[in-house]
Amino acid sequence: xxxxxxxxxxxxxxxxxxxxxxxxxxxxxxxxxxxxxxxxxxxxxxxxxxxxxxxxxxxxxxxxxxxxxxxxxxxxxxxxxxxxxxxxxxxxxxxxxxxxxxxxxxxxxxxxxxxxxxxxxxxxxxxxxxxxxxxxxxxxxxxxxxxxxxxxxxxxxxxxxxxxxxxxxxxxxxxxxxxxxxxxxxxxxxxxxxxxxxxxxxxxxxxxxxxxxxxxxxxxxxxxxxxxxxxxxxxxxxxxxxxxxxxxxxxxxxxxxxxxxxxxxxxxxxxxxxxxxxxxxxxxxxxxxxxxxxxxxxxxxxxxxxxxxxxxxxxxxxxxxxxxxxxxxxxxxxxxxxxxxxxxxxxxxxxxxxxxxxxxxxxxxxxxxxxxxxxxxxxxxxxxxxxxxxxxxxxxxxxxxxxxxxxxxxxxxxxxxxxxxxxxxxxxxxxxxxxxxxxxxxxxxxxxxxxxxxxxxxxxxxxxxxxxxxxxxxxxxxxxxxxxxxxxxxxxxxxxxxxxxxxxxxxxxxxxxxxxxxxxxxxxxxxxxxxxxxxxxxxxxxxxxxxxxxxxxxxxxxxxxxxxxxxxxxxxxxxxxxxxxxxxxx
Amino acid sequence: xxxxxxxxxxxxxxxxxxxxxxxxxxxxxxxxxxxxxxxxxxxxxxxxxxxxxxxxxxxxxxxxxxxxxxxxxxxxxxxxxxxxxxxxxxxxxxxxxxxxxxxxxxxxxxxxxxxxxxxxxxxxxxxxxxxxxxxxxxxxxxxxxxxxxxxxxxxxxxxxxxxxxxxxxxxxxxxxxxxxxxxxxxxxxxxxxxxxxxxxxxxxxxxxxxxxxxxxxx
Numbered sequence: 084x085x086x087x088x089x090x091x092x093x094x095x096x097x098x099x100x101x102x103x104x105x106x107x108x109x110x111x112x113x114x115x116x117x118x119x120x121x122x123x124x125x126x127x128x129x130x131x132x133x134x135x136x137x138x139x140x141x142x143x144x145x146x147x148x149x150x151x152x153x154x155x156x157x158x159x160x161x162x163x164x165x166x167x168x169x170x171x172x173x174x175x176x177x178x179x180x181x182x183x184x185x186x187x188x189x190x191x192x193x194x195x196x197x198x199x200x201x202x203x204x205x206x207x208x209x210x211x212x213x214x215x216x217x218x219x220x221x222x223x224x225x226x227x228x229x230x231x232x233x234x235x236x237x238x239x240x241x242x243x244x245x246x247x248x249x250x251x252x253x254x255x256x257x258x259x260x261x262x263x264x265x266x267x268x269x270x271x272x273x274x275x276x277x278x279x280x281x282x283x284x285x286x287x288x289x290x291x292x293x294x295x296x297x298x299x300x301x302x303x304x305x306x307x308x309x310x311x312x313x314x315x316x317x318x319x320x321x322x323x324x325x326x327x328x329x330x331x332x333x334x335x336x337x338x339x340x341x342x343x344x345x346x347x348x349x350x351x352x353x354x355x356x357x358x359x360x361x362x363x364x365x366x367x368x369x370x371x372x373x374x375x376x377x378x379x380x381x382x383x384x385x386x387x388x389x390x391x392x393x394x395x396x397x398x399x400x401x402x403x404x405x406x407x408x409x410x411x412x413x414x415x416x417x418x419x420x421x422x423x424x425x426x427x428x429x430x431x432x433x434x435x436x437x438x439x440x441x442x443x444x445x446x447x448x449x450x451x452x453x454x455x456x457x458x459x460x461x462x463x464x465x466x467x468x469x470x471x472x473x474x475x476x477x478x479x480x481x482x483x484x485x486x487x488x489x490x491x492x493x494x495x496x497x498x499x500x501x502x503x504x505x506x507x508x509x510x511x512x513x514x515x516x517x518x519x520x521x522x523x524x525x526x527x528x529x530x531x532x533x534x535x536x537x538x539x540x541x542x543x544x545x546x547x548x549x550x551x552x553x554x555x556x557x558x559x560x561x562x563x564x565x566x567x568x569x570x571x572x573x574x575x576x577x578x579x580x581x582x583x584x585x586x587x588x589x590x591x592x593x594x595x596x597x598x599x600x601x602x603x604x605x606x607x608x609x610x611x612x613x614x615x616x617x618x619x620x621x622x623x624x625x626x627x628x629x630x631x632x633x634x635x636x637x638x639x640x641x642x643x644x645x646x647x648x649x650x651x652x653x654x655x656x657x658x659x660x661x662x663x664x665x666x667x668x669x
Numbered sequence: 670x671x672x673x674x675x676x677x678x679x680x681x682x683x684x685x686x687x688x689x690x691x692x693x694x695x696x697x698x699x700x701x702x703x704x705x706x707x708x709x710x711x712x713x714x715x716x717x718x719x720x721x722x723x724x725x726x727x728x729x730x731x732x733x734x735x736x737x738x739x740x741x742x743x744x745x746x747x748x749x750x751x752x753x754x755x756x757x758x759x760x761x762x763x764x765x766x767x768x769x770x771x772x773x774x775x776x777x778x779x780x781x782x783x784x785x786x787x788x789x790x791x792x793x794x795x796x797x798x799x800x801x802x803x804x805x806x807x808x809x810x811x812x813x814x815x816x817x818x819x820x821x822x823x824x825x826x827x828x829x830x831x832x833x834x835x836x837x838x839x840x841x842x843x844x845x846x847x848x849x850x851x852x853x854x855x856x857x858x859x860x861x862x863x864x865x866x867x868x869x870x871x872x873x874x875x876x877x878x879x880x881x882x883x884x885x886x887x
Binding site: 339 | 680681684696697712714717718721722724725728729732733736739740743744745746820823824827831
């Protein structure tokens with residue numbers, strides 16, 4: 084191993100000197116985190132452009148002739164897959180996970196730095212393979228992000244040749260990358276915490292990332308299994324998923340395969356995937372709210388247990404994505420029940436966030452605005468989830484814009500708001516520079532109000548019965564004119580939100596170059612990453628001595644304390660104690 | 670999918686048990702001492718990493734087998750005729766596993782030459798197993814069956830290939846350990862590698878036996 088990652092060893096720290104080893108072929112978790120983040124955000128911008136193109140078609144059908152129906156399906160598919168896997172999963176775990184776990188746990192690095200580095204490069208390879216599918220004959224796959232067979236690999240679907248193969252290969256490569264990273268994150272949390280950092284003193288960000296990684300490690304194999312078998316169906320003509328099909332007047336060679344089997348496997352991965360994205364967001368938002376409200380997180384233990392319960396339950400709800408698939412209807416009852424049960428720990432978390440704000444000394448900083456914005460969008464998306472979790476409500480709504488509105492609220496907007504909040508929050512530590520607050524606020528309000536303007540009307544479209552996945556609605560009796568006006572308005576909002584992201588990028592670049600120099604702990608936070616000797620932290624994070632933790636991560640506004648926060652590594656003052664046991668009410 | 674759910678339930682049970690055992694009930698805002706869980710658990714990270722990796726591989730094979738079990742009830746299915754060589758292969762893999770265990774024991778008893786011999790023997794038996802699997806592939810039927818024959822044959826190819834790839838990964842690590850041996854590394858430094866290799870080999874043996882059992886009896 085190149086340098087020490089284990090808490091209780093005090094060997095010298097290896098320090099790479101060349102530019103190449105320091106910033107490119109680097110084993111430093113912070114550099115790897117930034118590499119992950121840059122690639123994820125770049126590929127996310129591609130997906131954002133694709134969504135803009137889709138919206139142009141939907142808002143102004145017939146105006147943009149360069150968007151053909153097959154292009155539209157390719158945009159949908161690539162937008163969905165990129166956003167869910169290559170942006171959100173990679174950014175939360177590869178980006179924030181990599182940056183925060185060692186720093187928040189008081190470790191020098193991940194326990195397997197070399198494998199961590201490989202994880203990034205393999206991820207980059209997965210992204211490049213996926214991007215390559217834009218340039219192959221037939222273009223990328225247009226099967227929808229769920230890639231359901233038989234249509235995904237049947238002629239007539241865009242990209243049914245090379246496009247889908249590259250997608251499946253890219254997913255396989257991504258899973259290898261994720262497994263290498265995931266082994267690191269879990270082992271580091273279990274093994275490399277510094278002295279005094281008990282599991283129940285870990286910040287909730289680490290808890291969320293930790294649990295999400297465990298989910299990913301157990302769930303991604305389902306995607307791998309389905310990708311391998313679909314690749315074989317497509318290339319060698321096996322019949323795992325492919326039933327006997329007549330295609331363009333010809334009988335294909337497949338016989339007896341089960342498309343439903345694919346759906347089970349896909350959603351056995353796909354539902355935990357929702358929480359792979361949501362749990363890190365839950366954790367990070369808890370820390371943002373607590374820090375910027377200067378108040379301990381309400382119900383820390385309950386928050387941890389809720390994360391664990393959500394993680395466990397997320398494996399037994401997958402078929403609620405399949406109510407209309409033709410599976411045995413008795414399954415519906417079981418999966419509706421488990422789906423509604425998972426609302427309980429989730430609701431506990433929401434209550435605890437709100438109660439954390441209650442009577443707090445709320446500082447409306449940019450990260451705090453995004454965190455509060457998240458509570459709104461998440462409650463909104465969560466409530467529509469209760470609708471869709473019930474079979475009888477889901478059946479009529481399943482193929483409408485209601486579902487699009489629901490999952491974008493809960494899985495698109497909510498985690499992205501947390502991503503922004505987290506970037507604004509940790510940017511000073513990562514770069515040593517402060518943001519321009521005013522531009523940050525502009526970015527927040529444009530994004531927050533803009534996304535509401537996009538997705539709120541979509542619920543209405545869904546209730547009207549407007550079908551999703553359609554390239555153009557045409558003249559259908561049950562679709563009133565107002566739908567077309569709403570679609571145009573949604574498109575304009577979407578373009579405004581996209582433009583707002585340019586403000587974010589501009590602000591980031593300007594702050595990097597000319598931003599005010601950041602103090603080591605600008606938010607006066609308690610967690611370890613703000614207590615490093617250098618800002619940004621140097622290779623090895625802690626200088627010669629590792630920190631020792633004496634308290635939990637949420638000692639804010641302790642009565643009698645000098646300041647309104649006590650860092651985790653500050654020894655316990657016998658006169659003051661460690662917090663609540665002194666009968667304080669905070 | 671039911672066995673996958675059972676596996677997941679078991680895995681979650683183990684995780685929850687572990688977390689409870691790690692004092693998840695602690696009231697962290699009150700605790701001032703540093704007794705008990707003070708940070709890192711006292712196990713080599715490589716060992717934890719291997720166990721987590723084995724959980725991932727278990728998940729992978731459980732899902733493959735779930736898919737097998739679901740697919741066989743759908744249609745156009747007939748069972749595979751098991752080539753006899755698979756029995757021999759299974760015995761070879763058992764022998765490889767025993768050899769790895771002997772390498773570990775020899776290292777524990779300080780016998781350098783014994784450890785090296787057993788390790789090389791384990792590696793060679795594993796290569797023999799892989800060669801035997803290739804012969805089995807040939808015997809199962811001409812490759813055209815892969816396409817038009819029963820999906821059971823396709824599943825056999827996929828499951829044995831997935832298992833074989835994991836074994837090849839193990840052989841790569843084994844090769845590194847052998848080269849460290851050759852470079853004169855101390856036996857004490859190699860003990861962890863030998864332990865982990867033997868655990869991984871036992872695990873892959875178990876996976877193979879389950880896969881073989883599924884092909885035979887399910």
